[in-house]
Amino acid sequence: MVVKVLAKPTFTVDQLTSSSEASKKFGELRKKAKQVPQYITENGTVDTVLLSYSLFEDIYDRLSRLEAEEEERTLLHRLERIERDPESAKSWKNVRRER
Known part of the structure; x- marks a missing residue:
């Protein structure tokens, strides 16, 4: 049996937002997440991913x-x-x- 290892997701700098900025612009991030996942960082490391419910359903x-x-x-x-x-x-x- 061959096990296929998936690469980590890639993203652009436009998809990255610090947690402090995300708390101020949550509504804007929600709108962006309907188009493409948004990555929220904590101390420079991706901590949370915000994505549309339809994408979540597809993944689930x-x-x-x-x-x-x-x-x-x-x-x-x-x-x-x-x-x-x-x-x-x-x-x-x-x-x-x-x-």
Whole structure:
């Protein structure tokens, strides 16, 4: 199985706002976030990301689908192993703890 590692998100300087500035211009940041995520910094390091609800829903839906697909792959793999070696069976509750 090949594991694809994603690169960290990239952003422009226009998307960066200090936390003190963000508190003063929150309404403006909310409007910008509907177009492109906004990154709020604390002591020069990105601390918080502000994004539109529709983008959040898209990310959440994709994550949910990927988790379900991974769970299904895990179950199928374990079922195949149990068919080959019935003594290797474990309860699903214990399997989930291992992850």
